[in-house]
Amino acid sequence: MDNQDLFVQMDELEGRVGAVHAELGLMKQHLKRLLEENKRLSMENHQLRKLLRQGSAFLDTMQEPAAADELPDQEDASEQLDAKQAAPSENEPIPVIGGGHDNLARLYHEGFHICNVYYGHLRTEGDCLFCLSFLNK
Numbered sequence: 001m002d003n004q005d006l007f008v009q010m011d012e013l014e015g016r017v018g019a020v021h022a023e024l025g026l027m028k029q030h031l032k033r034l035l036e037e038n039k040r041l042s043m044e045n046h047q048l049r050k051l052l053r054q055g056s057a058f059l060d061t062m063q064e065p066a067a068a069d070e071l072p073d074q075e076d077a078s079e080q081l082d083a084k085q086a087a088p089s090e091n092e093p094i095p096v097i098g099g100g101h102d103n104l105a106r107l108y109h110e111g112f113h114i115c116n117v118y119y120g121h122l123r124t125e126g127d128c129l130f131c132l133s134f135l136n137k
Contacts, residue, residue, distance in 0.1 A: 032121075032122065032124060035122055035124070036121065036122040039110075039111065039112075039122060043110075101135075104134075104135070105135055108123075108131050108135060111123050113128055113130075113131055114131050114134060114135070115128060115130030115131045115133075115134055116130070117130050118130075
């Protein structure tokens with residue numbers, strides 16, 4: 001085997017390694033998109049289950065049978081329903097005004113970027129200095 005053949009073989013090997021490297025990069029990007037979508041769908045699923053439980057609890061309270069002599073008038077029933085909707089229940093969280101910073105901190109701790117550079121992307125390589133500096137402001 002002369003030097004020319006060895007050089008050609010090394011050149012071909014380098015080309016194949018480059019192609020494998022490029023393919024690995026594409027697979028990594030695809031995996032990142034899949035992980036982000038999985039996290040988003042998991043969060044959405046959690047929220048939908050929470051809403052379903054709240055709706056189920058509301059329906060259970062509406063379907064309790066009342067005795068025939070204890071049926072309230074239509075006006076009384078609508079007033080009671082308005083009072084229930086106006087008063088916050090013990091299970092429902094009271095919305096916090098000005099909790100945007102807390103929401104961003106929660107998102108960051110769930111593994112998402114909150115900085116203007118990568119906002120909404122999944123953090124795959126540990127802490128982000130941009131996000132941390134934003135949280136510390």
